[in-house]
Amino acid sequence: MTxxxxxxxxxxxxxxxxxxxxxxxxxxxxxxxxxxxxLANNIIKNEQIFILGGGSNIxxxxxxxxxxxxxxxxxxKIISEDRDNVSVEVGxxxxxxxxxxxxxxxxxxxxxxLALIPGLVGASPMQxxxxxxxxxxxxxxxxxxxxIKSRLEKNLTDKQCNFSYRNSIFKSKLKDKVIITKVIxxxxxHNLNNISYGAISSELESLKKDAxxxxxxxxxxxxxxxxLPDPKYLGNSGSFFKNPVISTKKFEELKIKFPNIIxxxxxxxxxxxxxxxxxxxxxWKGFKEGNxxxxxxxxxxxxxxGGAKGEHILKLSRKIQKSILSKFKIxxxxxxxxx
Ligand code: EPU
Numbered sequence: 038m039t040x041x042x043x044x045x046x047x048x049x050x051x052x053x054x055x056x057x058x059x060x061x062x063x064x065x066x067x068x069x070x071x072x073x074x075x076l077a078n079n080i081i082k083n084e085q086i087f088i089l090g091g092g093s094n095i096x097x098x099x100x101x102x103x104x105x106x107x108x109x110x111x112x113x114k115i116i117s118e119d120r121d122n123v124s125v126e127v128g129x130x131x132x133x134x135x136x137x138x139x140x141x142x143x144x145x146x147x148x149x150x151l152a153l154i155p156g157l158v159g160a161s162p163m164q165x166x167x168x169x170x171x172x173x174x175x176x177x178x179x180x181x182x183x184x185i186k187s188r189l190e191k192n193l194t195d196k197q198c199n200f201s202y203r204n205s206i207f208k209s210k211l212k213d214k215v216i217i218t219k220v221i222x223x224x225x226x227h228n229l230n231n232i233s234y235g236a237i238s239s240e241l242e243s244l245k246k247d248a249x250x251x252x253x254x255x256x257x258x259x260x261x262x263x264x265l266p267d268p269k270y271l272g273n274s275g276s277f278f279k280n281p282v283i284s285t286k287k288f289e290e291l292k293i294k295f296p297n298i299i300x301x302x303x304x305x306x307x308x309x310x311x312x313x314x315x316x317x318x319x320x321w322k323g324f325k326e327g328n329x330x331x332x333x334x335x336x337x338x339x340x341x342x343g344g345a346k347g348e349h350i351l352k353l354s355r356k357i358q359k360s361i362l363s364k365f366k367i368x369x370x371x372x373x374x375x376x
Pocket of ligand 1: 167168169170265274275276277278279280299311312313314315317322334335336337372
């Protein structure tokens with residue numbers, strides 16, 4: 038086991054921002070048993086632990102002085118089914134998009150709108166990933182995890198996960214306390230055809246295809262590839278900021294000054310504002326300074342043009358936050374985890 042722990046391990050290929058940094062210790066686990074063993078190992082007793090998935094939602098600002106545990110628990114398996122639904126158990130280290138492609142290849146519906154989201158299955162409940170009118174919480178029935186302190190395997194039902202917009206119990210009460218090992222999804226044998234999100238139906242029209250889980254998946258892949266940069270070619274971590282939720286009263290006031298501001302009803306008294314619109318209106322879209330910038334097609338995405346340090350991206354993000362606060366009196370917060 039100790040032989041498999043590497044020291045001063047590079048992280049540049051393990052984060053989609055492509056930031057160069059190292060971790061003091063590094064270990065990759067492929068199953069629950071080896072995860073339990075490493076957690077019991079003396080070598081990590083006093084070390085800070087960081088669980089790394091696909092590295093698609095992190096900004097590394099300095100070398101990590103602890104142990105990075107890389108999740109590589111694989112496996113997709115159908116565990117039960119009835120007339121309408123299929124329950125699928127998926128290892129937390131499975132690539133999310135691979136799982137989406139698997140589901141549509143089996144004619145199972147529910148996650149096709151979430152195609153091409155980078156990262157691993159284990160991160161999907163953590164931040165309740167969402168896109169094009171669907172959130173993953175609607176398909177999750179159970180999440181299994183290891184409690185780091187006791188090393189016991191536990192699970193929570195979807196209700197107990199406290200899912201909300203880009204949030205869950207794993208980002209709040211259980212943050213840094215557990216490691217997600219597998220997720221049980223409930224997928225539908227019938228096409229759910231969630232095409233309420235404008236761009237999907239127009240994309241299907243231009244493809245001249247009727248809605249099904251396969252065609253929606255194809256439409257989403259097309260839309261995302263046009264609007265979001267591929268980290269293989271341009272370092273980024275998707276939306277850098279969350280869309281802020283403000284009171285509908287404040288939204289109505291802002292609308293007087295900025296009639297084109299984009300907001301969606303979030304709850305009875307709250308409105309979710311498109312942060313991309315705010316950032317664009319504040320003049321940041323396409324901004325470039327040194328090796329960092331704001332993506333020219335989606336202002337919510339910050340990019341590394343090559344060789345940037347995490348602190349450069351962090352600095353730019355703070356400038357953007359400040360400018361949004363002064364122009365709109367709205368606080369925007371990062372969606373990515375800054376480490
Ligand atoms: N907009 C602008 N300027 C921009 C970007 C967006 O005016 O530069 C406007 C758009 O025209 C649109 C509205 O803002 O009217 C919303 O934009 P978009 O549909 O692109 O979605 P988003 O709110 O910017 C969210 C998610 C994305 C997800 C898309 C599609 C968050 C933080 N982001 O972005 O998720 O793909 O919806 O559903 O909720 C991610 O989390 O990494 C991510 C990419």
